[in-house]
Amino acid sequence: MGIKGKRKQQRRQQQQQMQLQETADLDLSSAESSTSTSSSSTSVSTPTSDPEMSTIRSLLLCSIGNPGTLLTTRHSAAHILLPHLTTTPLSQSRPHGGPTASGPSGSTYTTQIFQSTSYMNVSGAAVSKAWKIFKSSPSNPNPTLIILHDELEKPVGKVKYKKDGSAGGHNGLSSIRDSLAGQKTTTHKIGLGIGRPESRDKNAVADYVLGRMPSRDKDLMIEEALPVVLQIIEDIGTGKLK
Numbered sequence: 001m002g003i004k005g006k007r008k009q010q011r012r013q014q015q016q017q018m019q020l021q022e023t024a025d026l027d028l029s030s031a032e033s034s035t036s037t038s039s040s041s042t043s044v045s046t047p048t049s050d051p052e053m054s055t056i057r058s059l060l061l062c063s064i065g066n067p068g069t070l071l072t073t074r075h076s077a078a079h080i081l082l083p084h085l086t087t088t089p090l091s092q093s094r095p096h097g098g099p100t101a102s103g104p105s106g107s108t109y110t111t112q113i114f115q116s117t118s119y120m121n122v123s124g125a126a127v128s129k130a131w132k133i134f135k136s137s138p139s140n141p142n143p144t145l146i147i148l149h150d151e152l153e154k155p156v157g158k159v160k161y162k163k164d165g166s167a168g169g170h171n172g173l174s175s176i177r178d179s180l181a182g183q184k185t186t187t188h189k190i191g192l193g194i195g196r197p198e199s200r201d202k203n204a205v206a207d208y209v210l211g212r213m214p215s216r217d218k219d220l221m222i223e224e225a226l227p228v229v230l231q232i233i234e235d236i237g238t239g240k241l242k
Contacts, residue, residue: 109237
């Protein structure tokens with residue numbers, strides 16, 4: 001092979017090497033791009049937790065009404081519904097002076113239920129005592145008070161929720177408000193509708209609330225009011241209702 005032939009061969013070899021290098025660079029660039037895309041597509045952002053939703057709350061739900069033979073009256077609507085809110089049987093508690101039980105719970109809250117054995121109009125002392133015992137226990141972080149009561153101005157099956165505020169003429173709530181005066185306690189109130197008589201006469205109203213709750217009213221309260229009450233308790237426990 002002459003000198004010219006050798007030079008042509010060298011030039012061909014150099015061109016082939018350059019082509020091979022360009023192909024290698026292209027493959028490397030594609031691989032890096034693919035890796036970058038894959039890494040980007042598989043990256044997962046860490047969700048930020050809501051500290052309010054993760055706070056553990058201890059709820060004390062106090063049912064107020066009348067004792068003894070008056071347990072089945074409209075004025076004792078809260079007591080009538082109470083067994084449907086418990087997760088353990090109601091049992092007598094000497095420290096509380098009345099039946100207690102465990103109630104609804106979730107990942108952020110637990111509920112203890114207390115049934116007042118006082119007459120409605122003097123509910124304050126019993127509720128105040130139960131609340132004092134409850135909130136002083138180190139096993140009850142962020143204690144919250146809920147009062148379950150009858151609501152004369154609401155139709156049967158309806159529920160009224162109110163936080164603090166006036167007693168609205170309800171003697172049981174007035175008694176509780178007076179007993180808790182000075183304690184800076186936020187009170188969540190859940191009222192169970194019991195309807196009302198056509199007459200506004202005081203005696204007619206008294207006869208109505210102290211009359212036996214009809215079976216159809218009990219069924220309606222359990223069917224319509226119970227799910228709403230459970231939702232309100234959950235909303236208080238999760239911090240949606242503060």
